[in-house]
Amino acid sequence: MQTKSPQIKLIAGLGNPGPDYRDTRHNLGFRVVDHLARRFKIGLTVAGPELVVGRGVIEGWAVCMLKPQDYMNRSGPPVDAFLEKFCISYREILVIHDDIDLEFGRLKIKKKGGDGGHKGIRSMVDTLGTGDFARLRLGIGRSGEDVDVVDHVLGQFDDREAENLAEFINRASEAAVKVLCDGVNAGMNQFNSKSITKF
Numbered sequence: 001m002q003t004k005s006p007q008i009k010l011i012a013g014l015g016n017p018g019p020d021y022r023d024t025r026h027n028l029g030f031r032v033v034d035h036l037a038r039r040f041k042i043g044l045t046v047a048g049p050e051l052v053v054g055r056g057v058i059e060g061w062a063v064c065m066l067k068p069q070d071y072m073n074r075s076g077p078p079v080d081a082f083l084e085k086f087c088i089s090y091r092e093i094l095v096i097h098d099d100i101d102l103e104f105g106r107l108k109i110k111k112k113g114g115d116g117g118h119k120g121i122r123s124m125v126d127t128l129g130t131g132d133f134a135r136l137r138l139g140i141g142r143s144g145e146d147v148d149v150v151d152h153v154l155g156q157f158d159d160r161e162a163e164n165l166a167e168f169i170n171r172a173s174e175a176a177v178k179v180l181c182d183g184v185n186a187g188m189n190q191f192n193s194k195s196i197t198k199f
Contacts, residue, residue: 009092010082010083010092010093010094011063011093011096012067012093012096013032013066014072015031016071017071023156023157025098026072027098028172029120030067033067033096035169035170036176037065040056050070051066051068051082052067058181061181064082064088066079072119074123075123076125079095079128083128090128090133093133094133095121095124097121097138098118099118099139099140100141100152101117101139102137102140104139104161104168105139107172108139108192109191110134112133113131138168174191175191178190
């Protein structure tokens, strides 16, 4: 069956490489990409020292998937190298990343914008020279007053969050599929409401 040509051609999840970071809040973007890959049977393979990539079909749409393997604050160069190699525009990517400014469990889709203090997005904006790319922001909430922000994002989910994490990741993957199939505006209309957060 012939696959369609989507507005989004690359789904990139941000995180930190290595087992020490695998289950941290900062790696939520990686985990959504992993979930999508399992769901749609897209193999993810190591492609050089800085990339884990996959190519497949989601709901009839051909798509690439990417997890940059440099550290979060150096996410931009590997993503940029992938875009150049496969002739993909920055306007054809959806970046999935954690966000402390959203409460845990909330999703927010954006067409473009600044980095919002997120070092992975900052690296991408600096490297690409633009913030004109779509994002799927995954709320992890802020830390308590006695917890450093870095310790919070590099920490593991608490018991309440862990109980709801699978549902959150599944809902995030549904949002990514919606953006892929129907566009950013449709995704925003369906998933950006605060009332969707249930945790």
